[in-house]
Amino acid sequence: LVTLKTGFSALTVEAAAWMHARGVRVVHVCGMDTDLCVTRTLYDVMEAGFEPALRADLCASAAGETMHTHGLAVARRLIGRGRVLGG
Numbered sequence: 001l002v003t004l005k006t007g008f009s010a011l012t013v014e015a016a017a018w019m020h021a022r023g024v025r026v027v028h029v030c031g032m033d034t035d036l037c038v039t040r041t042l043y044d045v046m047e048a049g050f051e052p053a054l055r056a057d058l059c060a061s062a063a064g065e066t067m068h069t070h071g072l073a074v075a076r077r078l079i080g081r082g083r084v085l086g087g
Contacts, residue, residue, distance in 0.1 A: 008040040016048045026051045028085075030058035034071030042079055052079050056087025 003012040010031060019027065027050045031038050038059055045052040054075045061068035076084050 008037050009044040010037065010041045011044040011048060016050075019050065020048075024050065026053055028053045028055055030055040032060060032062060033067075034059040034061050034075070035063065035067040036061075036071075039071055039074055039078070042075055046079065052083060054079065054084045054087075056084050058086070 001015060001018045003014050005012070010029070011027075027045045029038060029041050029045060029052055031041070034056075038054070042052045042054060054072075056072055056075075059068065059071070061071060072084060072087055
């Protein structure tokens, strides 16, 4: 499935429906701007009824390492330390 990302979140309505229809339970998230888009996607994944996992080793922030680190801290608080992988 390929969808167009038009906002902060990478989880589109189409993608969520596609994953629900196939019984997906865990969604691994990675991408640019850990402190913004990646964090928003984690929220949306949870609110859509999936279990989020963050691939920290596959994330970064255009605002620099400090913002990336802050984004990881928020993610650990949001989804739990054990769900932040590789970082």
